[in-house]
Amino acid sequence: MFTLPAPAKLNLFLSIIGRRDDGYHNLQSLFQFVDYGDALTFSAAPAHELTLTPTLDGVLPEQNLIIKAARLLQKHTGCTQGAKIHLTKRLPMGGGLGGGSSDAATTLVALNRLWQLKLSTDTLTELGVSLGADVPVFVRGYAAFAEGVGEQLTPAFPDEPWYLILCPAVEVATTTIFNDPELVRNSKALSLQQWLNTPWHNDCEALVKKRYPEVAKLIRWLLEYAPSRMTGTGACIFASFNSQQAAEEVLAKAPVGVLGFVAKGCNQSPLFSALAELDTQPLP
Ligand SMILES: C[C@@](CO)(OP(=O)(O)O)[C@H](O)COP(=O)(O)OP(=O)(O)OC[C@H]1O[C@@H](n2ccc(N)nc2=O)[C@H](O)[C@@H]1O
Numbered sequence: 163m164f165t166l167p168a169p170a171k172l173n174l175f176l177s178i179i180g181r182r183d184d185g186y187h188n189l190q191s192l193f194q195f196v197d198y199g200d201a202l203t204f205s206a207a208p209a210h211e212l213t214l215t216p217t218l219d220g221v222l223p224e225q226n227l228i229i230k231a232a233r234l235l236q237k238h239t240g241c242t243q244g245a246k247i248h249l250t251k252r253l254p255m256g257g258g259l260g261g262g263s264s265d266a267a268t269t270l271v272a273l274n275r276l277w278q279l280k281l282s283t284d285t286l287t288e289l290g291v292s293l294g295a296d297v298p299v300f301v302r303g304y305a306a307f308a309e310g311v312g313e314q315l316t317p318a319f320p321d322e323p324w325y326l327i328l329c330p331a332v333e334v335a336t337t338t339i340f341n342d343p344e345l346v347r348n349s350k351a352l353s354l355q356q357w358l359n360t361p362w363h364n365d366c367e368a369l370v371k372k373r374y375p376e377v378a379k380l381i382r383w384l385l386e387y388a389p390s391r392m393t394g395t396g397a398c399i400f401a402s403f404n405s406q407q408a409a410e411e412v413l414a415k416a417p418v419g420v421l422g423f424v425a426k427g428c429n430q431s432p433l434f435s436a437l438a439e440l441d442t443q444p445l446p
């Protein structure tokens with residue numbers, strides 16, 4: 163039995179530069195991980211037995227990206243081994259923190275280990291993108307400038323500040339935002355170097371603020387303390403601070419009913435630090 167993290171990601175900027183024929187959007191984004199997220203525990207089970215506990219509200223087990231990732235691995239390799247998976251869910255769903263995609267990536271990496279499949283990271287990444295555009299960055303595990311639908315990744319090394327991440331009490335479905343006629347989808351493509359010399363923004367933010375006034379209100383509140391932005395297609399927002407204490411102090415003042423957390427930005431995914439530690443121990 164072993165436990166691995168499924169960290170959250172932030173989109174430090176997100177720009178939508180066009181729409182493909184299949185409806186997916188070409189974007190440019192800077193992904194960074196934080197040292198806070200879900201945790202998954204994996205243990206061996208008899209052949210063909212695949213179980214996930216507990217179930218998530220509103221997500222049928224077969225629709226859960228964890229089970230989808232496990233089935234995809236079985237189908238790709240013909241492996242019939244089983245697994246018992248326990249999920250400690252901490253990340254809000256539909257928050258733009260990539261929780262579902264991160265759970266899927268951790269499952270691919272963990273079952274590759276548990277079932278001794280020896281699939282390469284390239285293969286796991288290819289399998290991952292069929293589960294979601296965000297899965298590859300979690301499988302690769304390095305902060306990255308993302309292009310294409312999010313699968314073309316160039317390693318990047320942004321500062322690693324402390325973040326305050328606040329979660330308005332709304333779930334924003336990625337599909338809804340990408341299908342909205344008012345979404346800005348014609349931003350100019352920039353090189354990473356140009357991005358590093360340009361103020362960062364999120365092309366989904368104006369639209370989400372318009373459709374979800376709770377998000378607009380919370381960004382206005384956080385802007386009083388630090389420059390603040392939305393991650394992904396929302397609804398969560400973040401601001402960076404020089405110290406954990408400074409971020410905690412603002413969290414302590416957050417409006418009643420707003421959930422949030424303080425976490426450190428990491429250019430290497432906590433999944434891979436945990437995996438490296440696990441690999442110093444014998445296989446279960
Ligand atoms: C926008 C981003 C930025 O990190 O974040 P989230 O806010 O969802 O976390 C992601 O690219 C989201 O990735 P992910 O959540 O894995 O999306 P998917 O499951 O592949 O796609 C959900 C839906 O979003 C739309 N979609 C997604 C990605 C993309 N580049 N273009 C799109 O148009 C499609 O309509 C698709 O049906």
Ligand SMILES: Nc1ncnc2c1ncn2[C@@H]1O[C@H](COP(=O)(O)OP(=O)(O)O)[C@@H](O)[C@H]1O
Pocket residue numbers: 218220221225226227228253254255256257258259260261262263265266334336394396397
């Ligand atoms: N293990 C999972 N964790 C979270 N959401 C999941 C999971 N499996 C499937 N989903 C579905 O994926 C949707 C997007 O979830 P999530 O990745 O947390 O948000 P976002 O894409 O906004 O970061 C959820 O609303 C849920 O329906």
